[in-house]
Amino acid sequence: MKLWLLRxxxxxxxxxxxxxxxxxxxxxALTAEAAQAIAPLLPIGLPxxxxxxxxxxxxxxxxxxxxxxxxxxxxDPRIREMDFGTWEQIAWDAVPRTAFDTWMADFALHxxxxxxxxxxxxxxxxxxxxxxxxxVGEGGEALWITHAGVIRSAMHxxxxxxxxxxxxxEWPRDAPQTGEWMVLEV
Numbered sequence: 001m002k003l004w005l006l007r008x009x010x011x012x013x014x015x016x017x018x019x020x021x022x023x024x025x026x027x028x029a030l031t032a033e034a035a036q037a038i039a040p041l042l043p044i045g046l047p048x049x050x051x052x053x054x055x056x057x058x059x060x061x062x063x064x065x066x067x068x069x070x071x072x073x074x075x076d077p078r079i080r081e082m083d084f085g086t087w088e089q090i091a092w093d094a095v096p097r098t099a100f101d102t103w104m105a106d107f108a109l110h111x112x113x114x115x116x117x118x119x120x121x122x123x124x125x126x127x128x129x130x131x132x133x134x135x136v137g138e139g140g141e142a143l144w145i146t147h148a149g150v151i152r153s154a155m156h157x158x159x160x161x162x163x164x165x166x167x168x169x170e171w172p173r174d175a176p177q178t179g180e181w182m183v184l185e186v
Contacts (some may be wrong), residue, residue, distance in 0.1 A: 001133050001186050004042065004143040005151045006063075008055040009034050009179040016091050020149070021083035021115070026055035026178075034179035035062035042143060047136055048073040049128065050145045051080045060145050070143070078124040081147035085113030107168040118153075118171070119164060125153040126162050129186060148175040151182070158186040 009030035013019055050060045052075050060073055087095055103112040108119045132142045144150070155172040156165060165171060176182050 001136055001138070002141040003129075003132065003154065003184045003186050004038075004046070004141065004181060005154060005176065005184055006034070006038060006059065006143060006145045006181040007148060007151060007176045007178055008051075008053075008059050008145065011055055011178075013089070016093065017089055018084050018087045018092050018095070018113075019089055020081045020087075020147075021053070022088045023054050024089075026058050028058070030179050031055075031058050031062050034059060035066055037179075038181055039063060039066035042067060042070065043141055044069050045071050047071040047132075047140075047142045048145065049076045049079060049132065049142065050074070051147060051150070052077040053080050053147070056080075056145045056147070063145070076128055076144075078128040079144055079146045079150045082118070082121045082149040083113070083115035085111065085115030087113035104168050107171070108165045121149060122153045122157065122165065125150055126157055129154060129157060133186070151175045154184055154186065158184050 009026040011019060011024045011026050013024055048060065048070055050056050050073050057075070064070065087099070099112065103110045109117050111117045136142050152172040152175050155175070156170065
């Protein structure tokens, strides 16, 4: 399956804040630019799944204005960004070093901020991947409008199936910048 992964545009928050599952809006002009850039590349009738967070929904609406021929979008909370709990909307550099050290010591299972672990994020992304595959079939294509953590999870899963991530060293470093995309063969 060919999976288009489109990351929402830059959010309207000061730089350096952890905002994972916080429902914060994206910059409208950058959202419009991202939609305009990807619109001519997408196949007609492409099935679309969209995170339930507003910044992804914004990008979907902007894309739909350019491409009303895309498939009916399905809002899917499984492709929302990881929930960082108590660290949501806190400056990354204000998070105590011990909190990061604890997370890195048990990267897959520790709930950084107390809400969600990387393992839980990857499980829900894997379930969404399975559902997408079942919908589009072998050799099909789909689009997800989503977030960096989800994209990194999908990248790991594309290479390792459902094998749990053992450490932060295995976590994909590169993901599309805000407003950008990638295509993944899964």
